[in-house]
Amino acid sequence: MSRLRIFSDSDPAAIRFESGEHAAIAAELGKVGVRFERWQANADIQPGAAPEAVIAAYRADIDRLMREEGYQTVDVVSLNADHPDKAALRQKFLNEHTHSEDEVRFFVAGRGLFTLHIDDQVYEVLCTQGDLIGVPDSTRHWFDMSEQPYFVAIRLFSNPAGWVANFTGSDIAAQFPRLEA
Numbered sequence: 049m050s051r052l053r054i055f056s057d058s059d060p061a062a063i064r065f066e067s068g069e070h071a072a073i074a075a076e077l078g079k080v081g082v083r084f085e086r087w088q089a090n091a092d093i094q095p096g097a098a099p100e101a102v103i104a105a106y107r108a109d110i111d112r113l114m115r116e117e118g119y120q121t122v123d124v125v126s127l128n129a130d131h132p133d134k135a136a137l138r139q140k141f142l143n144e145h146t147h148s149e150d151e152v153r154f155f156v157a158g159r160g161l162f163t164l165h166i167d168d169q170v171y172e173v174l175c176t177q178g179d180l181i182g183v184p185d186s187t188r189h190w191f192d193m194s195e196q197p198y199f200v201a202i203r204l205f206s207n208p209a210g211w212v213a214n215f216t217g218s219d220i221a222a223q224f225p226r227l228e229a
């Protein structure tokens with residue numbers, strides 16, 4: 049089940065809002081310009097599937113977003129707990145960073161925890177199969193896949209160079225919950 053929890057950035061112990069209901073999550077995230085949609089994830093795709101097959105299964109939705117929002121390129125991140133570089137890959141996304149473009153991710157399978165730092169609030173978004181999240185450019189955030197990752201995500205980029213992160217140097221991510229295995 050997807051879930052949103054909202055904290056103050058100075059008090060990780062106090063949950064100000066919590067919901068597992070998709071409409072409520074989308075409404076709350078919409079207030080701060082974050083897109084949260086449910087797509088049909090009908091294709092039976094598991095980590096390790098060929099990226100071309102993943103993209104082909106969601107071609108119509110991908111084309112719609114590219115047309116509407118001007119995204120230029122698409123790739124697929126696919127990981128399970130057998131991946132030999134899982135610890136390094138987890139670490140890559142764990143510290144607070146921004147991108148100069150929107151972060152648009154669709155979870156074809158599995159789950160991952162996006163945490164967004166917007167003004168003085170922290171939005172922890174557990175994304176699960178069928179969720180599309182669209183985070184505006186320059187939003188501070190981090191991502192946890194847990195010690196035992198299991199997900200397939202389609203990523204859309206406006207920058208043809210793909211994933212480029214600007215790390216803020218803050219240690220805030222270490223103060224907030226990680227994704228349990």
Ligand SMILES: CSCCC(=O)/C(O)=C/O
Binds near residue numbers: 125141151160191211
């Ligand atoms: C769920 S896709 C992998 C994470 C990612 O692309 C990113 O930018 C995290 O901040």
Ligand SMILES: [Fe+2]
Binds near residue numbers: 151189191
């Ligand atoms: Fe990101």
Ligand code: NI
Binds near residue numbers: 147
């Ligand atoms: Ni990022």
